[in-house]
Amino acid sequence: MTESVAVIGAGSWGTALAMVLADNGHEVRLWGHNPNQINEINEYKTNKKYLPEVLLPEGIIGFSHLEEALEGVNAMVLAVPTKAIREVIRKINSIRKEPLTVVHVSKGIEPDTLLRISEMIEQEISVNILDSVVVLSGPSHAEEVSLRHPTTVTVSSKNMNAAEKIQDLFINHNFRVYTNPDLVGVEIGGALKNIIALAAGITDGLGYGDNAKAALITRGLAEIARLGIKMGASPLTFSGLTGIGDLIATCTSVHSRNWRAGNLLGKGHKLQEVLDNIGMVVEGVRTTKAAKQLAKKYDVNMPITDVLYDVLFNDVNAKDAVDLLMARGKKNEMEDFTNVLEGELNLVNGDNR
Numbered sequence: 308m309t310e311s312v313a314v315i316g317a318g319s320w321g322t323a324l325a326m327v328l329a330d331n332g333h334e335v336r337l338w339g340h341n342p343n344q345i346n347e348i349n350e351y352k353t354n355k356k357y358l359p360e361v362l363l364p365e366g367i368i369g370f371s372h373l374e375e376a377l378e379g380v381n382a383m384v385l386a387v388p389t390k391a392i393r394e395v396i397r398k399i400n401s402i403r404k405e406p407l408t409v410v411h412v413s414k415g416i417e418p419d420t421l422l423r424i425s426e427m428i429e430q431e432i433s434v435n436i437l438d439s440v441v442v443l444s445g446p447s448h449a450e451e452v453s454l455r456h457p458t459t460v461t462v463s464s465k466n467m468n469a470a471e472k473i474q475d476l477f478i479n480h481n482f483r484v485y486t487n488p489d490l491v492g493v494e495i496g497g498a499l500k501n502i503i504a505l506a507a508g509i510t511d512g513l514g515y516g517d518n519a520k521a522a523l524i525t526r527g528l529a530e531i532a533r534l535g536i537k538m539g540a541s542p543l544t545f546s547g548l549t550g551i552g553d554l555i556a557t558c559t560s561v562h563s564r565n566w567r568a569g570n571l572l573g574k575g576h577k578l579q580e581v582l583d584n585i586g587m588v589v590e591g592v593r594t595t596k597a598a599k600q601l602a603k604k605y606d607v608n609m610p611i612t613d614v615l616y617d618v619l620f621n622d623v624n625a626k627d628a629v630d631l632l633m634a635r636g637k638k639n640e641m642e643d644f645t646n647v648l649e650g651e652l653n654l655v656n657g658d659n660r
């Protein structure tokens with residue numbers, strides 16, 4: 308069944324997902340806050356700043372007025388950076404009266420509140436207009452999705468009936484959508500992989516090779532999983548698309564904004580210069596702040612996050628940061644991980660020591 312769907316945010320990911328929906332025959336209303344960009348989308352069927360290589364399908368109509376984009380739709384895809392989510396939801400609250408399903412596709416954690424994105428949305432949106440919140444996440448660079456290269460993602464929600472409807476909305480022979488009921492694990496994996504991608508970019512920028520990158524992906528996954536499990540995620544999710552899958556895609560790709568930012572930092576550029584150069588959202592920077600706070604709150608050892616925080620915010624030199632990581636005391640590879648798992652098992656068995 309074809310539907311009308313609003314995509315809120317006309318950056319690279321919103322535009323690529325609008326293309327998937329249009330390919331599936333849906334009427335897609337792509338909203339962006341820049342009227343010139345929306346004119347370009349409608350007049351030339353291009354979005355050159357974000358996806359310079361592609362021509363947009365006819366089924367996508369650009370809107371610069373939010374009320375028009377939301378008129379009569381039952382679902383909206385929220386595709387703005389984490390830091391813009393509250394502002395956009397507040398605008399929607401003032402316009403929308405009927406309930407709708409919110410599909411969020413952003414990968415972040417809010418510093419200070421330490422909320423996952425579905426939690427931020429639930430906190431900010433008017434109760435009378437929220438049907439369900441669904442997250443769509445996984446290894447999926449917009450650049451490749453827009454070229455219709457094979458891609459797999461996962462949807463999750465507290466309401467798995469809503470998640471299955473969103474699976475049906477997006478799935479096609481280029482874009483395979485799985486479900487996973489572990490909302491915490493899916494959101495944590497998607498957000499925290501950006502920290503590790505920044506670190507992987509730094510080691511590449513420093514000229515280190517595949518050994519360093521494999522170490523970061525593996526030990527990065529261990530620290531993401533340790534935190535995620537303490538927050539209530541299923542350990543299995545971290546071996547899935549939104550765990551190891553997205554880590555591989557993001558840490559090894561020149562498409563990744565986070566990897567590219569890390570790469571420039573590794574080559575000696577300053578953070579602000581790097582962010583200006585990328586010109587798109589580099590979520591891992593803010594998420595590093597949030598993850599450092601979460602590690603403290605949940606008492607989890609996250610050494611890669613710790614040193615990256617110092618590179619980003621305390622002016623620690625990237626090479627010195629790697630040296631610091633390598634010079635830590637000896638360890639059993641599984642020790643922090645088994646401590647967390649044992650803690651979870653003790654809780655399951657009613658032992659709260």
Ligand SMILES: NC(=O)C1=CN([C@@H]2O[C@H](COP(=O)(O)OP(=O)(O)OC[C@H]3O[C@@H](n4cnc5c(N)ncnc54)[C@H](OP(=O)(O)O)[C@@H]3O)[C@@H](O)[C@H]2O)C=CC1
Pocket residue numbers: 316317318319320321339340341357386387388389391394395412413414415447448449450586587588590
């Ligand atoms: N790009 C990708 O491949 C993927 C991205 N994601 C996630 O999707 C989210 C969006 O990323 P992405 O599309 O890459 O980001 P981009 O930087 O490409 O685009 C962000 C879009 O949001 C708009 N925007 C920013 N602030 C506001 C605001 N306050 N109000 C309205 N619109 C705003 C930007 O407008 P303007 O042009 O004016 O700046 C731009 O259109 C991120 O959380 C990212 O992690 C997830 C999977 C894949």
Ligand SMILES: O=C(CO)COP(=O)(O)O
Pocket residue numbers: 414445446447448449501504553556557562563564565566588589590
């Ligand atoms: O999340 C992504 C791919 O799955 C995109 O990552 P970047 O934001 O680093 O480009």
